[in-house]
Amino acid sequence: MTERTIPLTNITDDLPCDSAVEVCTPGEGKPESGITRRKFVKNTSGMSAASLLGTAALMTNSDDAHATSEWAEWFQGNYRLMSDEEKQEAVDRLERRYSAEYGKDVTVDTTPAQEGVLFGYALNIQKCIGCRRCVKACVEENNQSRGEAQETEWIRVLKMEKGEFSEAKMGEGYPDDYGIQVGGNAYTAAGVVIEGEHYYEPEKVPEEDSFYMPIACMQCEKPPCVKVCPVRTTYREPDGIVVIDYNWCIGCRMCIGACPYWARRFNWGEPNLPKDQMNPVTHYLGNRPRMKGVVEKCTFCIQRTRKGRYPACVEVCPVGARKFGNLLDPESEVRRVLASKRVFRMKADMNTYPKFFYYVD
Numbered sequence: 001m002t003e004r005t006i007p008l009t010n011i012t013d014d015l016p017c018d019s020a021v022e023v024c025t026p027g028e029g030k031p032e033s034g035i036t037r038r039k040f041v042k043n044t045s046g047m048s049a050a051s052l053l054g055t056a057a058l059m060t061n062s063d064d065a066h067a068t069s070e071w072a073e074w075f076q077g078n079y080r081l082m083s084d085e086e087k088q089e090a091v092d093r094l095e096r097r098y099s100a101e102y103g104k105d106v107t108v109d110t111t112p113a114q115e116g117v118l119f120g121y122a123l124n125i126q127k128c129i130g131c132r133r134c135v136k137a138c139v140e141e142n143n144q145s146r147g148e149a150q151e152t153e154w155i156r157v158l159k160m161e162k163g164e165f166s167e168a169k170m171g172e173g174y175p176d177d178y179g180i181q182v183g184g185n186a187y188t189a190a191g192v193v194i195e196g197e198h199y200y201e202p203e204k205v206p207e208e209d210s211f212y213m214p215i216a217c218m219q220c221e222k223p224p225c226v227k228v229c230p231v232r233t234t235y236r237e238p239d240g241i242v243v244i245d246y247n248w249c250i251g252c253r254m255c256i257g258a259c260p261y262w263a264r265r266f267n268w269g270e271p272n273l274p275k276d277q278m279n280p281v282t283h284y285l286g287n288r289p290r291m292k293g294v295v296e297k298c299t300f301c302i303q304r305t306r307k308g309r310y311p312a313c314v315e316v317c318p319v320g321a322r323k324f325g326n327l328l329d330p331e332s333e334v335r336r337v338l339a340s341k342r343v344f345r346m347k348a349d350m351n352t353y354p355k356f357f358y359y360v361d
Contacts, residue, residue: 078232079245079284091284098282098289102273106280108288111306113239119300119355120240120327121311122337123214126360127321130205130212132157134313134322138216141301141312142287143279145271152265154298155313158196158213216313217242217263217298218346218354225255225264234295240327240355241300243285249294256295260347261354264297300324327355 076082076090091108098106135155138144144152165185172184196213206212223242226234233248234255256264270292282288283303290296301311305324314322325332334357337343341359348354 073247076247078248080235087284094284094288098280101289102275102278102280104275104278104280106278106282109281109283109303109306111283113237113241114306115238116326116328118240118327119219119305120325120334120357121219121300121355122323122334122341122343122357122359124321124323124341124360125211125213125358127319128157128212128214129319130157130159130200130202130207130210131318133316133318134214137312137316138298138301140277141279141304142299143273143282143289144296145267146274146277147272150269150272152267152271152296154263154265154296155214155216156198156262158198158215159200159207160196160211160213162209162211213358215261215263215346216356217300218261218352218356219298219300221353221355222351224258224260224350224352228254228258230254237285239306241302241305242297243299243302244295244297245285246288246290246294246296251293251295253295260350260352264295266295267292 073090073093077086079087079090082090087110091110094108095106098108132155135153135157138155139146139151139153142154144154169184173182173186200207219240219242221236221240223234223236226236226242229235230252231248231250233245233250234242235245236242251266253266256266267290271290273289278289279287281303283299283306286299286302301309301313304311310324311322314324323333323337325334327334329335337359338357341361343357343359345354345357
């Protein structure tokens with residue numbers, strides 16, 4: 001119970017009524033009593049589930065199952081602290097709401113991490129052609145927001161230029177008149193820099209003299225995003241996947257600032273997920289529909305990988321550049337890559353210990 005009532009008084013007392021951490025009666029302004037979400041949960045912690053649902057119906061002044069379900073979510077605890085019964089109640093409630101909202105049978109899985117499994121990923125940047133099929137497959141599989149104005153993509157593909165240091169340019173630096181010279185090779189591609197081109201629209205790929213470096217969540221063993229989360233809503237699972245309990249995210253975005261890999265996305269508006277494009281096979285900690293004001297990111301397709309399947313990006317890659325498997329299994333694809341290829345990890349100097357590896361043949 002201690003973790004459910006993490007003090008947030010200094011953060012929430014002055015927030016506006018539409019904040020993700022306050023409870024307001026519909027149609028009214030800031031609560032007269034100044035009650036925050038967590039204070040409200042603390043004060044009602046002794047009430048039964050039936051009483052809370054009844055209260056939700058009264059406060060929404062509606063018999064609508066969708067509205068009642070959303071209000072009920074305000075009263076549920078942190079996922080890690082829920083009992084099995086509480087988890088099942090939350091899942092049943094979400095399945096009813098999503099099924100009614102999207103017009104199809106939606107399942108919300110809660111399969112836990114398997115014992116003896118530590119997921120890892122390897123990507124051959126020598127093979128990647130920059131087609132970004134992985135990006136689109138990820139969007140479709142993980143119910144990310146659609147549309148030009150609200151498109152959310154968990155995978156980012158960087159375009160890098162190939163180049164070399166040229167002896168012919170050694171004397172082309174400037175400005176000579178002031179006795180200070182910038183090297184002639186300073187403004188041409190020469191090796192790899194992480195500040196590659198993040199957005200590109202070529203007629204065809206791969207482009208000449210270019211190579212590509214996809215980036216997503218590195219599922220760090222020492223994730224800085226987890227360290228800075230003030231409400232412990234993001235955490236590392238036993239199989240190494242860093243997850244987010246969306247119902248407890250307060251939208252502070254501290255995790256986004258802490259992540260050195262540009263891996264997290266924030267929903268500034270209501271996500272646009274068309275009913276006919278919604279993937280009904282979801283996981284509570286993964287690809288279930290998110291809401292406005294929360295952070296989301298790659299979860300190694302937790303709804304697939306915990307069922308023994310590959311992530312969507314691995315399956316769709318046309319050149320076989322992506323490998324996935326159990327880092328604790330010496331016979332897995334990813335372990336074979338680590339044992340036989342030239343491997344590196346991005347920003348390894350930051351001691352985040354990513355489980356996402358890059359390699360070349």
